[in-house]
Structures are given as C-alpha cells and as structure tokens.
Amino acid sequence: MDLGQLRSFVAVYRAGSLTSAATVLGLTQPAVSVQIRALENRLGRQLFRRLARGVAPTAFADELARRVGPHLDALAGVELELTKEEFARTIRFGGPAEAMSLLALPALAQLVRRGLRLRVGLGLADDLLEDLAEGRFDLVLSSVRPRRRGLVATPLADEEFVLVAAAGAEFPDLATAPMLAYAEELPLTRRYWRSVFGGPPPHTAAVVVPDLRAVLSSVLAGAGIAVLPRYLCAKELESGELVLLHEPTEPPINTFYLATRADQAQLPHIRTVTETIIAAAKNWLPISCHRRKCSSS
Template identity: 50%
Template sequence: MADKLTDLDLLATFVEIYRGGSITAAATRRGLTQPAVSGQLAKLEKELGEPLFVRSSRGVTPTPRADELARRVGSHVDHLRNALDPAPALEGTVRIGGAAEFMTARGLPALTPLVRRGIRFEVTLGLANDLLDGLKTGQLDIVLSAVRPGAGLTATPLTDEEFLLVGPPLLARTVDQALLAVDPARALEHLPLAAYSDELPIIRRYWRSEFGKRPKNAVAVIVPDLRAVLAAVIAGAGVSALPRYLAEPALTAGSVELLHQPEIPPLNTLHLVTRGTPTPAARAVVEHLQERDWGVL
C-alpha cells in the first residue's frame, strides 16, 4: 500500500507540473520545495524510462509521452486524492487578511484544500498594520502578518521570508566586483532603486542587516506592490530587495541576477495572528497553516 501511495504522490506532482507548466507553480500548489518537486519528477521519469518535460527559461514543455500520461491519469489522480483524504468535512466562513503578494503566491494556494472541505473564505489584502487593526475590531478572524502585533493579539511564528537583492543583467554588469567584496554598499551605490514605498522598508532592512548603513542610492520607482516592483526590476528600471518566493522564478529564467550574496540571508518572520478564541473553522485554518511545510519563502 505504501508503494501505491508513493506512486500516487509522484503522479500528483506530475499532474500539477503539467497543468501549471512550471515546477515553481507545482511546488506552490503541492506545498513542497522546488528541489522536492524536481526530485519527484526525476524519479517518475526514471521509472518510465523517458523524459516528460523539456526545460527552458520559461518553464517546462510537455513531451508527447507527458501528454499521453496526463490524459490517462489526470482525472483519476484527482479522484484518488479526494478518496484518500481522511479529513472530515468542515463548515463556516473565515475572514483572513494578508499582504497581496504573499496571499497571491502562497497563501491562497495553501488554503485551497480547506475550500474543498467546505470552508468559505473572505480574503482582505492590505498592509499589515491596517489588517491587524481589522483583527482587533473583529472585522477579521486571522491575519498573516510580517509585523509582530502588540498586546491583545496572539501571534505564532509561521515561517520566514528570505530576502534577495536582485537587479536586471545590464545593471548587474555595472557592479565593480572587486569593490563589492570589500565595500558592498559603495559598490552598489550607483544603482537606482525600485521600492515598495518611499520609506524603503525592505531595502533599508537589507542594507542595515548586511551593510550596517542606510542606502544612499537614488530611488527610481515607488509602487505599493512587490509584484510590480519585480516587474520594474525585470524591465531595467532599478534594483530591489525582494522575497525569494517572488524573485526565484525570475532568477531561474535569467530575467534578474543576484547582486549580493550574504553569508546568512536576511530573514523576516511571518506571523499567524488571531484574537480571542477562534471559531471551529478558524481553528481548523490555523492548524492547517501551522502544519504546512512552507519550504523557503
């Protein structure tokens, strides 16, 4: 039985890669790290004796063998996964808030299994302090916050966001590597910044953590969405510090490059925040999120 479950796990990963056209997307939907998904795919390809996808900078393209396999197993995998899921049905509405970028890339995919079990979600996207205020006043049941709340709320560390300093290849070529090794802040000083807000919260945290000083760089773009910041960086407007989960696909595609390699990457803890005694549905959400393997964000 264990072998059959393992085979189902490999096929479930294959189906997610096939449907999403990306190992990164499959990792998000499966709640696994990218290396774990790549390893499962390699094992399945070894068992079948032929490749299932052609890798490229844009993702993966299925081979004819993959098309055939997806037609044969796709719907069966869905039915088997549902049949083997021992989780009981749930009911109720949970009002949950979080940053738009995290909820889009990781939060909503992580909540999907609970939707299948019957929970209805009302999702609010916004800034951490505004969401925490909504939690205090009873407008929200759960907040996923990069800001640790004050008294009156219960915060549990959920996972850590890792920040990477990235820029487009053309700007990366202008960095003096010899100077970067001895005085990185000065070596990067000429590069324009693309930032989330004019206070440069993430960038200032990166500079303070890694270089011990504030950035002196000119700010070229300010846009209150990290996905838009990444788009500006890819287009060549500037450089920025971004969470790994947002920057990694662009790094894999070669659209951006690492500008600095810290010995210990800067981390920011994401907290799961509640108030009072959660409803049964909210408690199920809390337990589900805490049990999830988030990998490296």
C-alpha cells in the same frame, strides 16, 4: 451568572476596550457597557479601570477571565459543531498582497472545495492587526509579531530578503543604480542596507509602486535594482532571469505569523484553516530561510 454578561466580559478583557469588544460581539458599545456594569454589580467587584484609551483589567478580572474564558470558548465550539457544517461561517482573512497570492491562498484551495468561504483583505501588517483586534478580520497573515492583548499568533516561516537585478542589466555601482521599492521609506531596502552594508541606502527610490509584484516586473524589465523576498522571485532566480547582486553570509530575514483573536482560536473553522496554513508553511521554508538555518535543519 448571566451567560451574555460573561461573554461581554471576556470580549472586553481580550480586546482591551469596550468599543472593540462591541464590534466582535456584534453589539453596540452602550449595550456592552450595561452588561459589564450589571456583572460588576452582581459580583460586587470592579472588573475594569477606565483609561484614556480602552480599559485595564483588575486582578479580580484576571482571575475571572482565567476561570471562565476556556469554558466560553468551548461553548462557542459546540455551537458551531452542532450546525453540522464544517465551515459554518465565512472567514475574513487579511494579509500582504504578495504572500497571500503566492503562499496562503493556494494552501487553502482544498478547503475551499470542501465548502470554506473566504473574504480576503490586503494591506500592511499594523493596519491588518488593528482590524483583527477590532473584529474586522478573523485571521491575519502578518510580517509583524502581534503584541496586542487579546491576539494569539503562531510563527510560520522566515522570508529571506535578496538584492537582485535583471540578468544582463549593467549596474557596476550600487550607489548609483536606480532603486525600485514599494514605499517611499524604502522599508525592505533600508533593512537590507543596514544589516548587510551597515548604513542607509545611498539614495531615494527611482520607482515607487505599492505592490512587490510590480517591483519585480520592473526589475525584470531592466529598470533598476530592488530588495525582494526570496519566495517572490525564486523562480526567476532559478531560471537565470534575475541575478543576485550580493550574497551575504546571513541575509536579512523576517518571520511570518498567523494571528487570530484568543476568543476564537479554538473554533472549529478557525482551527482547521490555521492547521492547514501551518502545515503548508513547512513547504515555504526551503525557499525563504537563509542558508545557515536551512543547513542546520
């Protein structure tokens, strides 16, 4: 069988669409369609059922992918290793601005000194995972568990959410205190209020700015209260610049995942970065897990 046809087949199988596979492969969508039809004709079997959006594999395609996928991944790894460069390709890495700035990028400093080339994109989890599936990223640090076929993810650490205000700022009634948030929908605040207080926040945000670091700065200036990830404000809590307004027995938490496409998870440069991030995440846990989990570890 033609190696190019098999590569196109595996890409379509993992991406779930001809268009996404074409992006990953660096081909046009018609070219991928031609290769899939040629492989179907050669095998005398249908590989995919066309849907309104994307394609669905047949049982025969499931078996073919199981048998040839690992071998194609191994060939791709050999191809990179033969370049004799540890980082033969630039890695496109996406994630939330705050976690990338404070957690992920510092963990990769030594790899950058060894030749790693990074191009970083920032954004929301759903958008980043869509871009990953479409081939616009190689790795994504996600606060949402990826469920799309063709993506694989490793859980890293839990971020704990805390309700904070500046030391000395007087907000005796949380129901009337100005809320600061990074989105109009108050995503972190709503999650905290429902988990801890059993209902929605008492009012809308006084300040909305799409960067939690800016929210932190505003809280430190005394503008109001906010729900923030503990890792983002751990130093300010330790120094006393910020105070906790509430200390629930089990604060709300969220898990970070490191996601990539299944067809490149074992490539040497992706594997090296993945292993480095996983190792670094062991040091994220003490400042991000809730007390019950920390005490049991």
